[in-house]
Amino acid sequence: MRHLNSISKDKFLKEPMNFNKYTNKDLLKYAVGSNLYMNALMDILKKIDKLKNIGTITICFEDSLREIDIEAGEDNVIASLNKLYKRILIGKSNMDKLPLIFIRVRNITQFINFSYKLSKENLELITGFIFPKFNSNNGLNYLEHLVDIEKEFSEKVYGMPILESEEVLYKENRIKEILKLKTLIDEYKGSILNIRVGGTDFSSKFGLRRSRGRSIYDIGVISNCLSDIVNIFGRCNEEYIISAPVWEYFSNDINSKEVKGLIKEIEMDKENGFCGKTIIHPSQGIYVNSMYSVSYEDYIDATNIIRLKKEGGVFKGYKNNKMNEVSPHYNWANRICNMAKVYGVLNENISYYDLFREVDYRSED
Incomplete structure (x- = not known):
């Protein structure tokens, strides 16, 4: 896979490199880029086939799915991965042209149960797992099981924790909690590809939602928290890449307020030390990856x-x-x-x- 694959070569002095899950981690951590979230019940192969200019997808079992749909979602994901692997074997799909595939688990219990259903072939297609509401109470369980999966299948898989819980957000707990997380994550640094942050979850704690004309950095209480996360995880000697929060608006009109707001926020993401961004619509991908x-x-x-x-x-x-x-x-x-x-x-x-x-x-x- 490579980013911006539909853009004319004459636009580049140097074209974007090709990458896959086995690319050196020092570069792969930058390559997550625009990460398109999709519900685990979707037609995943159809979505992958239509992707343009997006090198990463995340199949979500958390907020996008009802509890009663979890088993159906798991069955759909595994069936899709099996079909995709067969397509690769018969030459109908090319492993090098696949996006990085991540699974956003619902919680530690669902992560463990789902992992028992996976095969070696499934793991060859999965770059890693995303851990929602990652905190100092559940984090060790996530990371220990991630390492167990790597050992059992002899297959590299990465973890991407999402910092979006009250323990990180609320000021009276924040620095102590982030430092605990930093100590924990440092112990598993080789398995951590990105640190992610949950701007929507953070905003919900105060009943806030940014408008199309504002960025997440205009919401002081959230911006303050993001700054502390970057301060601790974003130092150059730490070598962590932190991905920016999702922009909730989309449009096919480049002159719309939705797109202008997205472009403004990506500019602010870059200025504040973030690299890459969660996206919820394919049209957002070109803006994120182009601007990086x-x-x-x-x-x-x-x-x-x-x-x-x-x-x-x-x-x-x-x-x-x-x-x-x-x-x-x-x-x-x-x-x-x-x-x-x-x-x-x-x-x-x-x-x-x-x-x-x-x-x-x-x-x-």
């Missing part, structure tokens, strides 16, 4: 900073419009170069909007 592609200007500056690491010093940036200090800007440059591999580098004078205009959004429904 690297501009020509940033790429030239970043590569020059890395080239001069040993020498250090200060120099003018590309276009003579900024100061590049090698030492303080090195971590930024390294992040830019990793994203350049995964999302590509745009040619000079090409903008994100040039990528947006290439897509037929009606085909993304």
Whole structure:
């Protein structure tokens, strides 16, 4: 799989790389990108066949499913994975063109029960599991069972905890809880692909919902919590990638308030240290992944900073419009170069909007 696969090659100085679940984790953690959630009862193969510009899907057993539908959802997912594996064996599907597939479990009990139904072939198609409402009370159970699955099947699978519980949100508990989670997650760092955050769940605790004209960063009580999560998990020496909360509005009209709001929020996600975003409609994928592609200007500056690491010093940036200090800007440059591999580098004078205009959004429904 590669991101932005329907975009013309002439838009890129360097095209996005190909990746799959076995790609080196140092790059794969950036590649989650726009992560499309879908209900476990859907026609999963049909959805996969229609995907464009999206490299990651998550099949959800939690909020999108009623309790009475869990067993039917599990049966549907396993049947879909079996069909997909057979298609690969007979050459009708290509493993290298599949999206990263994650399973968002409902709770620890459902995670354990569902995992007992999986086969080695199923696990070869699953990149990992997402753990909702992950906290210091249930987290160890999730991570221990994840490692048990890896050992039993001799197959790499990743975990992605979602920080969205009251323990993380409420101020009187927050720092103590996040530090507990950090200690726990550090012990299983090799199995953690992304840290995810639940903006909708956080907002619900206060009866809030951002409008189309506002971003999650305009809701002070939520923005404050997100900042603390980034402060503890987002430090460069920690090597964690934190994915941004879902944007709840969608439209096929690039000039709509829904799309303009999404673009504004992605810009803020990037400025605040997030990489990638949960999405709930296929049309949102092009915006997320395009905006994580690297501009020509940033790429030239970043590569020059890395080239001069040993020498250090200060120099003018590309276009003579900024100061590049090698030492303080090195971590930024390294992040830019990793994203350049995964999302590509745009040619000079090409903008994100040039990528947006290439897509037929009606085909993304």
